[in-house]
Amino acid sequence: xxxxxxxxxAEVEAVIICVPTPxxxxxxxxxxxxxxxxxxxxxxxxxxxxxxxxxEGGKQNPEGTMPKLVVLESTTYPGTTDEDLRAVLExxxxxxxxxxxxxxxxxxxxxxxxxxxxVKSIPKVIGGFTPAxxxxxxxxxxxxxxxxxxxxxxxxxxxTKLLENIFRSVNIALVNELKLVYGAMGIDVWEVINAAKxxxxxxxxxxxxxxxxxxxxxxxxxxxxxxxxEYGQITRFIELAGEVNTAMPxxxxxxxxxxxxxxxxxxxxxxxxxxxxxYKPNVDDDRESPSYHLLDLLKERGATAAYYVRMSR
Ligand SMILES: NC(=O)c1ccc[n+]([C@@H]2O[C@H](COP(=O)([O-])OP(=O)(O)OC[C@H]3O[C@@H](n4cnc5c(N)ncnc54)[C@H](O)[C@@H]3O)[C@@H](O)[C@H]2O)c1
Numbered sequence: 001x002x003x004x005x006x007x008x009x010a011e012v013e014a015v016i017i018c019v020p021t022p023x024x025x026x027x028x029x030x031x032x033x034x035x036x037x038x039x040x041x042x043x044x045x046x047x048x049x050x051x052x053x054x055x056e057g058g059k060q061n062p063e064g065t066m067p068k069l070v071v072l073e074s075t076t077y078p079g080t081t082d083e084d085l086r087a088v089l090e091x092x093x094x095x096x097x098x099x100x101x102x103x104x105x106x107x108x109x110x111x112x113x114x115x116x117x118x119v120k121s122i123p124k125v126i127g128g129f130t131p132a133x134x135x136x137x138x139x140x141x142x143x144x145x146x147x148x149x150x151x152x153x154x155x156x157x158x159x160t161k162l163l164e165n166i167f168r169s170v171n172i173a174l175v176n177e178l179k180l181v182y183g184a185m186g187i188d189v190w191e192v193i194n195a196a197k198x199x200x201x202x203x204x205x206x207x208x209x210x211x212x213x214x215x216x217x218x219x220x221x222x223x224x225x226x227x228x229x230e231y232g233q234i235t236r237f238i239e240l241a242g243e244v245n246t247a248m249p250x251x252x253x254x255x256x257x258x259x260x261x262x263x264x265x266x267x268x269x270x271x272x273x274x275x276x277x278x279y280k281p282n283v284d285d286d287r288e289s290p291s292y293h294l295l296d297l298l299k300e301r302g303a304t305a306a307y308y309v310r311m312s313r
Contacts, residue, residue, distance in 0.1 A: 006041055006043075006044060007043075007044055008044075009044035009047075010044045010048065010049040011049050012068070013068060013069065014068065014069040014070075014071065014136075014140050015045070015068065015070045015071070016073055017037050017070070017071070017072045017073065017074065017085075018073040018074055019033035019034060019037050019074055020074070020215070021033065021034065021074045021075055021076050021219075021220075021223070022215075022219060023219050023222060028226050029222070029223045029227075031076060031080060034074055034076065034084065034085055035084060035085070035088055038085050038088035038089050038092070039088050039092050041070070041089070042089050042090075042091070042092025042093045043092055045068045045070060045089060045093050045095065045101045046068070046093050046094075046100060066136075067099075067100055067101045067102050067136075069101070069103075069133070069136045069137065069140060070085075070089060070101060070102070070103050070104075071106050071126075071137060071140070072085055072104075072105050072106075072154075073105075073106055073107060073108045074108075075107060075165065075216060075220045075223070076158060076223055077158065077162070077223040077224055077226065078155040078156075078158040078224075078227060079155060079227065080105075080158060081104070081105040081127075081129070081155075081158065082103070082129055082153070082154045082155065085103070086103060086129070089101070097129050097133075098129050098130040098133060102128070102129070102130075102132065102133040102136045102137070103128070103129040103133055103154070104126060104127060104128045104129065104133050104134065104136070104137040104154060104157075105126075105127050105154035105155075105157040106124055106125060106126040106127070106141065106157060107125055107157060107158070107160065107164075109122045109123075109124065109125075109161075109164075110122075112280075112283045112285060113280055113283040119144070119145070120144055120145055120146055121146055122145070123145075123146075123147040123148070124141050124145045124147070124148055124149065125150075125151060126138065126141060126148055126149065126150050126157060127151045127152065127153050127154045127155070127156050127157030128150075128153075129153075134150055138150065159224075161220070162220060162221070162224045165216050165217055165220040166220070166221045166224065166237070166238055168206070168217050169217050169218075169221050169238070169242070170237050170238070171204070171206040172206050172207075172208075172209070172217070172241070172245060173241035173244040173245050175189065175193065175206045175207060175208045176209070176244050176245060176248055177244050178192075179208035190207075190208075193205050193206075193207060208248075209248065209290070210249055210252045210290045210291070211245055211248040211249045211290030211293060212245045212246075212248075212279070212288070213278070213280070213288045213289040213290050213291075214279040214280065214285060214287060214288055215285065215288065218242075218288045219288065221238040221241070221242065222238070224238065225238050225239065248290065249294050249297060250297065252294060253267070253294065253297045253298065253301070256272070266302075267298065267301040268301060268302030268303065269302060269303070269304075270304070271303070271304045271305075271306070272298050272303045272304070272305050272306075273305075273306050273307070274291055274295055274306070274307045274308070275307070275308045276291060276307075276308070277289055277292070277307055278291075278309075291307065295307060
């Protein structure tokens with residue numbers, strides 16, 4: 001049953017945290033949702049008032065009871081689970097991770113807008129704070145997920161998710177750049193990608209677009225950039241991909257201006273319709289969507305810009 005009462009954490013054996021991980025106004029990781037959630041559940045992670053303890057009315061850390069499991073699923077930088085979240089859970093409970101409660105990280109993997117994607121058949125990466133934490137996490141997810149992919153630590157699991165999303169960001173930037181280069185050469189990048197993807201090995205198609213959108217790909221890579229600085233490391237690919245991808249809305253506007261110009265028209269005074277606001281087809285998620293940049297850029301240039309979205313039932 002859904003509840004906003006955190007004291008009910010005492011009634012469960014496992015807690016999964018999957019709260020937002022945005023960037024703040026300086027484009028630095030904002031893990032405050034994780035920290036606040038950690039603080040809210042900490043007083044209850046040593047308490048057991050669930051079915052197994054019902055007769056005893058709930059006790060603090062009772063002997064013989066399996067320690068509670070806390071799993072973080074939010075996408076974040078390596079170290080969030082075993083440093084930041086662990087610190088607030090231990091401080092707020094007076095307990096020790098790996099001893100009095102179990103702690104793990106397992107990234108959420110979803111394919112929004114794909115009706116063929118079923119959660120139970122998406123392999124789930126899991127990393128525990130200790131080997132015992134990992135075993136508990138396997139038991140939990142093994143009930144619902146067909147294939148589990150255990151890794152050696154929470155950090156390895158956090159880094160796995162970032163690799164997946166950085167891989168997308170960098171490859172999208174590559175095809176965005178190729179769109180510009182091939183476009184200047186009079187070559188259709190879509191034709192090229194469709195031909196290249198017939199290669200049965202060593203190639204995976206990515207497609208150009210007006211920029212990156214959604215809660216993950218435009219944001220997550222910069223979680224690593226920020227953390228890498230602590231280790232004196234520079235994430236050049238991430239920065240470059242960010243640069244290429246964020247320049248795409250302007251490229252689209254310039255192409256629009258050229259198209260209008262070829263009809264002896266200016267952007268200023270034109271009426272332009274932007275079709276679709278979400279960051280990809282068949283989803284209702286408009287977070288970070290480049291469509292908003294397009295609308296702003298059109299308005300800045302004097303166009304009357306409107307948008308069209310198909311409302312889902
Ligand atoms: N949406 C996706 O497809 C997707 C895929 C993979 C990973 N992720 C990651 O999962 C995490 C959550 O993303 P999302 O898109 O589900 O976010 P969301 O904005 O939909 O929020 C998730 C839930 O957190 C709740 N929440 C917000 N603030 C809270 C707080 N302070 N305390 C308790 N609950 C709170 C919200 O009510 C909501 O139910 C992010 O780290 C994201 O990067 C999302």
